[in-house]
Amino acid sequence: MPIKLLQPINWVGASADLKKEPQLLYIITQIIEEDTKNHKKPCNLWSFLSSSNLHGLKKEVDLKMKIKDVLGQQNATLENVEVITKEEPRQFEKYGKQLKVCNARIKDDTGELKLTLWNDEIDQVSKGDKISIIDGWVKEFNGELQISAGKNGKLAKAGAETPTKDTQ
Numbered sequence: 001m002p003i004k005l006l007q008p009i010n011w012v013g014a015s016a017d018l019k020k021e022p023q024l025l026y027i028i029t030q031i032i033e034e035d036t037k038n039h040k041k042p043c044n045l046w047s048f049l050s051s052s053n054l055h056g057l058k059k060e061v062d063l064k065m066k067i068k069d070v071l072g073q074q075n076a077t078l079e080n081v082e083v084i085t086k087e088e089p090r091q092f093e094k095y096g097k098q099l100k101v102c103n104a105r106i107k108d109d110t111g112e113l114k115l116t117l118w119n120d121e122i123d124q125v126s127k128g129d130k131i132s133i134i135d136g137w138v139k140e141f142n143g144e145l146q147i148s149a150g151k152n153g154k155l156a157k158a159g160a161e162t163p164t165k166d167t168q
Helices: 022-039 045-051 120-124
Strands: 074-086 090-094 097-108 111-118 130-141 144-148 154-157
Touching (some): 097 120, 111 120, 120 154
Antiparallel strands (some): 090 097
């Protein structure tokens, strides 16, 4: 059940570094909303930051998101999403290397999103699979948001011990 805000959160003055971390901002927002709800008093970002030890928060908190929360030009972690369609792979050459790419669609209980699979990832995913994308990259292409494992992310079948990463 979503947390309802009792009073708008004051984001004025958030540091530039913090603004570059949308998942962390999302988690902090959830914590502030819960704290405001539990204590029946307003809380703003500055009071939260000054009264909380945020060192290591990004690694300690659950950074999972729902598809509805995903924005372009950010990293995202989506767990236990279902692959609902998978197109035929396409091959192309770039910088003298033969590469493959394939589009798929994933969904959770909040929406759908295009998934771009590269090279070895293509054979790891089938229609109907439940997968997790850890620290994937979201971008907008041709007016549509899409996610891929990106350079630093990982793609795994849901429940798999160790996420795998394509070697591009």
